[in-house]
Amino acid sequence: MDYTGEGLSEAQVAPTPWQQARLWVEEAIARSEAQGDVPEPTAISVATVDAAGMPNVRTVLMRFFDDRGPGFVTATVSAKGQEIGATGGIAAALTWPSMFRAIRFRGQAQALTREEVQGYFFSRPWASRISAWASQQSQPVAGRDELEAAYDRYAAQYPDHGNPDDVPVPEFWGGWRVLCDEVEFWGGRRNRLHDRLVFTRTGEGTLDDADSWSLSRRQP
Template sequence: MAPSPLAMLAGWIAEARAHPDIRNADAVALATVDAEGEPDVRMVLARGLDPLRGWITFYTDRGSVKGRALDATGRASLVFHWDALARQVRLGGRVIRAPDADSDAYFASRPRDSRIAAWTSEQSRPVASREALERTFEETARRWGGVDGDEAIPRPEDWGGYVVQAERIELWVERAGRLHDRARWTRSPEAAREGDDRWRVTRLQP
């Protein structure tokens, strides 16, 4: 088995992105636990894989349920599953906030209506109706020169990235007769923080 899972992980993601039957290859289940120990899980889009350091980045409203949980515990787990490829990836570790420069750059790359929506929605908070949400969007759009305008839209202060510094990565491949291939790579928290590509690998029974 390979001494590091990172090249294989990057290759799998590239294959998933190229596959005609996979619509959201970057979709990943994000599991968190809040300050009271309540678990939660939801889908997010992985918007960056550092194949040298083993870090995964995603972006969200930091005032949301997931943002508050991530800030409270600094830990998370992720699962990629591509049924069309018969492959799965599980990983987890420490979570830190992405640098402001990275969050600014990604926010600026988003479609204009998505940037307006980031100012419109207080994610995870109640709203009276769909109509109320749409009215707020229209008001926000006018503030920034309209959906079709060209006025710059800055990143909201409470919107930004999180980086999962993987301490463990498990790769799974479906095989006939349920004799699936499973292997787990682990490294110390210190190595994960430093992006050190030295891992211990163990083959697992399916």
């Protein structure tokens, strides 16, 4: 397959990785709404490594996105939570095949604050808050009946009265932000001569601090 994307040149790229990432995310969301060929535009693949050095990857929804880095929520006792605890390293990728674009983030995981977690948790639909209690994420389960029975128990324990705090935030529920050391923008082009422009951290500033990043190109 020959990719027909516009790619990304040094003359086009924004001054900071945050500005360029925000632009592409906004364009992906807009295209999803207008054309429908970008399903789940904020779905982000998260890669970690366990204590034995084995890699693992899974796709979640990006629930936080600002100049500190992309963030997501999860059960902290899940496989990803345990692996982050073991090494601290993390990588993540946003991919939009129909747009011939992708963004890769690499760095260290930083736990979200409890205030951030609570703020997001209380914005979720009641059923999603119940499922956070019912699912012992990444643990084995005998069958779907067992999972649905757990859901019913917690639904009875925390009935829906229409209030954000009808369901408390589980102690084992939280999330992480990727504190990036590197952000790569991939743009597909014809003849497999794709663009790979990489921002590499050189200072302590945020993703929107131009003085904290250097820009280079990698071969495809």
